[in-house]
Amino acid sequence: MKVNKWIFYIFLFVGSICWAQKSTNKTPLTTIIKTIEQQYNIKFSYAVEDIVNITIEKPSPTLNLQQTIDYLNANVPLNFKTLDSRYITISRLDKxxxxxxxxxxxxxxxxxxxxxxxxxxxxxxxxxxxxxxxxxxxxxxxxxxxxxxxxxxxxxxxxxxxxxxxxxxxxxxxxxxxxxxxxxxxxxxxxxxxxxxxxxxxxxxxxxxxxxxxxxxxxxxxxxxxxxxxxxxxxxxxxxxxxxxxxxxxNLMLWDNIKMYHSGHFFGLISAYNPNLTNKVIVTKNGTSAEYSDGVSSTVNMSTNNEIRNNISGGAGINLISGDVFVEIPLAKNLEIDLSARHSITDMINTPTYSRYYKKSFQDSEINANNLDKNTNSDFYFYDYTAKILYDLNDKHQFRANIIGINNELNYSENNNNDQSQSKASTLSQKNLGYGGNWKAQWTNQFSSQLSTYFSRYNIDASDYRVTTDQLLTEANEVLETGTKLNLYYDLNQNMKFLAGYQVTETGMLNQTRVSAPFYSSTKKDVLLNHALFLETEYNKNKTYLRLGMRLNYFQKFEKLLFEPRINFRQKFSEQLALKIEGEFKNQTTTQIIDFEDDFLGVEKRRWQLVNNKDIPIAKSKQASLGLEFSQNDWNIELTGFYKMVDGITASNQGFYNNFQYKKAHGSYTDNGVEFLINKTTKKYSTWLSYTYSINNYDFESFTPSTFPNNVDIRHSFTLGFNYNILDNLKISIGGIWHNGLPYTKPVEGDETVQNGNNTFVNYDAPNSQNLDNFLRIDTSLSYTLNFTQRLKASLRAGIINLTNEKNYINRYYKVDPNNTEKAIEVNNQSLGFTPNVSFRVNF
Missing domain, CATH: 2.60.40.1120 (Carboxypeptidase-like, regulatory domain)
Structure with missing residues (x-):
């Protein structure tokens, strides 16, 4: 014990000497100033906060006063100015x-x-x-x-x-x-x-x-x-x-750990998530972390600002569709509130952008603005808002609470020009409201935890009233979901980490249809409770990255267990070349059913439904991918081959426009192919080319034929883009998309319709045996930034979708000709035409 004690004192003594020798190199400026004042009998005039944290080496005692002042001016970010033989001022540099x-x-x-x-x-x-x-x-x-x-x-x-x-x-x-x-x-x-x-x-x-x-x-x-x-x-x-x-x-959509069931404004043309407060988005296609399930194709994880700032910041902007504002307000050193709001301007002014979007959104619905026989009136608007409270109890414990609201509203009425008594009024409302809370705790240097909980509510409601028949049709689809998740993190060392956790989720869904005359009512309610345990380890050292995970899901209603292994591996062979392997099993218990009869005015045809493990089974996916990555001299090249199989899909989920349109069955789809990307990015420009080749087929055993192309089977797809910084504050971007036309099913030539009792249907040929014309679209954007001050800046941006106004068909189906029931009418849905937009933003 005495030896150890003496060793301790020796280390302390030697360390003190070393520290003293090191610290003697620099001296606080305040001490140097006092020494100079006494040595030369002068006075310095200065603000204490300007010099209090500055240390420099002492000037040589052999220097005279002027040489000493010159030395200070050369080595300190301050301005020393001699007023007379006695007074010298010290001020901040203005350079x-x-x-x-x-x-x-x-x-x-x-x-x-x-x-x-x-x-x-x-x-x-x-x-x-x-x-x-x-x-x-x-x-x-x-x-x-x-x-x-x-x-x-x-x-x-x-x-x-x-x-x-x-x-x-x-x-x-x-x-x-x-x-x-x-x-x-x-x-x-x-x-x-x-x-x-x-x-x-x-x-x-x-x-x-x-x-x-x-x-x-x-x-x-x-x-x-x-x-x-x-x-x-x-x-x-x-x-x-x-x-x-x-x-x-x-696709699993998460916003600050809240599961969202709605993604787009304008019935799908604009993201429902305000990008100015959404700070970061992580998109994962395969090799997902074991803490996530539900969403057998991808995970889109959105998060907002999570740091308490020192200053108020925010911004506001407007474009030809909407205006928005956001602000981040620190209320104390450990407390902040972040707010955002966005509202459409389309209920006040019709812009060219709105006209193009309106035409695209409602072209295949009961709302037809181009019907010359009717006088129509529509009032459409949308808005969203978010709020987040950030509170740090101390440097070990963080609390966050947030809310997000999304809303689309449509009011539509029409009158027959020849008979004003023939009129109808319709409304459509689509909402998603979410609440979430989060507690992060750092218990030791190696052990931490995160507890999160959320509530999500999705509603779509429609009413359609016809005066001539005095009939009121109302439809509703509601989702209520609550979830709680506990993550436990343990860092064994800087190279190996562990994650373990538990998640419980309860989901309830309602589907309701009511008709007033003749009276009809149908209401379906389902509730499902899921439990999950997950464990994951992550290793990252030198040229090797490996993440292995396992998730165990238990569905209480079905008394069913599902195991989901995950792997994510990357090995560098050199500084330029790396091998990538990813794989995962995932499941999904929610699905959207496309109902062509009760279709919310034709604008929104999809209803959320829960699986019942019978005619709507749990969807299960298996996915694997193998890729090579090359990076050198600002070039990034990726080549990835993938295989994906999803079992448990339903026919009513796919939206068939063929002989399977009203049939109930479940099957699978298999998609396999290759993804290629080449990208060169410098400070001045960025250019990229991506290509995807895939074969995507259905397999429904009860159908004939049982195997046929998927509705979204796009065999070849190219994307090309180029960004260029003309000036430091002026940027331009141009790019294009080309892909094969989507599959569709045409009627049997010479026998286009078939009668079943009193009903006549289109007699479709082999499913998805035809393809639309190839799709081509060229887009461009221009951005100009103005810096008014260091804190205040603005940006002006202009963009054009479909610069060449290509006429692209994105869907084709057929319906019975009401004037000749032996013939079928071809119906084509078109993509956006030439669509300009302009935005102006101010941020501070």
């Missing part, structure tokens, strides 16, 4: 300086390449190099420098803190890791600024840093992700995003 630094991780003290360094309230900045270093020139002495890295806490510094006359003396910055992201960024700028690629293969959209994409005037979340290979919308609708051949209801 620009060059700064440099090196970014490290706080825990392992390793450098962080790819960290973002930017001047606050400015578009200027840089990215740290491979050794974590960065340099910025011509920086205002009072500028605030913001340093951030995905998965680490953001830090802010004043430019003065970097000041040094020694170009080799760069400031060291240490960033503390957080639990928000488990996986580091692999590619910092992917296609455009604000798009990043994680090491686990997921894609991150950072809306605050969003650059520019063809056709977009704002970082629309669900439109932006369609630039990724394998992600498409077969009918140009956000409400119908197809990931590797899946239907829209197979």
């Amino acid at each position: 620009n300086i060059s700064i440099c630094g090196v970014v490290f991780t706080e825990d392992s003290k390793t450098t962080l390449p790819g960290a973002t360094i930017r001047i606050k309230n400015s578009s200027e900045g840089s990215i740290s190099s491979n050794n974590g270093s960065f340099n910025l020139k011509d920086v205002a002495i009072d500028a605030e420098i913001v340093i951030s890295y995905l998965g680490y806490e953001t830090k802010e510094f004043n430019a003065r803190e970097f000041f040094s006359t020694d170009k080799n003396n760069c400031k060291n910055i240490f960033l503390k890791s957080t639990k928000e992201e488990l996986n580091p960024v692999l590619i910092n700028v992917f296609l455009t600024s604000g798009l990043q690629k994680n090491i686990d293969g997921s894609t991150v959209l950072n809306t605050k840093k969003f650059g520019i994409l063809p056709g977009l005037t704002e970082p629309d979340i669900l439109q932006s992700i369609q630039t990724l290979p394998g992600v498409e919308s077969s009918n140009e609708s956000i409400a119908n995003i197809n990931v590797r051949g899946g239907t829209n209801d197979q």
Whole structure:
């Protein structure tokens, strides 16, 4: 014990000497000033806050007073000015300086390449190099420098803190890791600024840093992700995003851990999630973390700002469809509230953009604005709002609470021009309301937890009243869901992490149809309670990344267990080449049924329904992919082969326009193919080309034929884009989409209709044996940024969808000719024509 005690004292003594020797190199400026005042009998005039944190090496005692002042001016970011023989003033510099630094991780003290360094309230900045270093020139002495890295806490510094006359003396910055992201960024700028690629293969959209994409005037979340290979919308609708051949209801939508059942305004043409408060979006197609299930095609995880800031920030903007405002208000050092609201302007003014969207949305519905025999009147508007409260009890415990509301409203009436008594009035309302709470706790340096809970309510209600028959038809579809999830994190070391958790979800759904004359009423209610346990381990060291997970699901109503293994593996062979392997099993207990008879005025044909494990079974997916990644000299090349099989889909979920339209059956689809992407990104420009080849087929045993092409079977799909920074504040983007036409089914030639009792139906030929003409669309955008001050800036953007006004068909079906029941009429749905939009934003 005595030996250990003496060893301790020896280390303490030696350490004290070393520290004293090191600390003698620099002295506080306040001490140096007092020494000079006494030595030369002079007085310095200054503000204490300007000099209190500055330390420099002592000036040589052999220097005279003027040489000493010159030395201080050269080594301190202050201005020393001699007024007379007795008084000298000290003031802040009013000039620009060059700064440099090196970014490290706080825990392992390793450098962080790819960290973002930017001047606050400015578009200027840089990215740290491979050794974590960065340099910025011509920086205002009072500028605030913001340093951030995905998965680490953001830090802010004043430019003065970097000041040094020694170009080799760069400031060291240490960033503390957080639990928000488990996986580091692999590619910092992917296609455009604000798009990043994680090491686990997921894609991150950072809306605050969003650059520019063809056709977009704002970082629309669900439109932006369609630039990724394998992600498409077969009918140009956000409400119908197809990931590797899946239907829209197979995408899990999360907003701050709240499950959402509604995705688009304007019945699918605009994202329902305000991008100005939605801070980050992570899109995962395969190899999903075990903590997520439900959504057999993809996971779209949206999150808002999670950090309490020092200053009020916000912004407002308007385009030819809507106006919005958002604000982030710190109420105290540990308390903040974030608010956003957006409302359409279409109920006040009809713009060219609104006209194009209106025509596209309602072309295949009872609402037909071009009907010359009727006098029509429609009132359509939408809005959304969010609120979030951020409270930090201390540096170990964080509490978050949020709310999101989405609403679409349509009021429609029509009168017969020849007979005013023949009139109808219709209404349609679509809403999604969500509440969520979150508690993060850091119990030890290695152990942390996250408890989240949410409530989500989705409603769609329609009423259709016809005066001539005195008949009122009302329809309703409601979803009520509550969920609670506990995640437990344990970091064994900097290379290996563990995740374990439990999730319970209760989902209730209602479908109701009522007719007043003759009276008819149908109401169906279902409730399902799901429990899940999940376990996951993640290893990331040198050139190897591996995430293995297992999820156990128990469906209480069916007394059924499902195991879901997950794997996500990446191995670098060199600095340029890497191999990627992903695989997952997933399940889904909710689905959207397409009802052609009770179809909410023809605008929205889909109703949410719960599985019953009989005619609507639990959907189960199996997916595997193998890929190669190459990266060198700003080039990124990816080649991925994938196989995906989803079993448990229903015929009524697919929206068949053929002989299977009203049949009930369940089957599967298999999609396999190859995705290719080549992208070169520099500070001046970015260009990319993506290609997807896939074969997507149905398999329904009870149908004849049992195997036929999927409704969204697109064999060949190309996307080409080019972004160019004309000036630092002026950017242009142009790009195009080309793909095969969608499959459709035509009637039997010469025998187009068939009669069954008193009803006549279209007599369809082999299902999906024909294809529409190829789809081609060219889009472009222009962005101009104005910096009024360091905190206040504005942006003006213009975009055009379908620049060449191509006439693209996105759906074709047939109906019986009312004037000749032996013939079928061809009905074509068209995509958006030439659609311009302009937006103006101010942020502070």
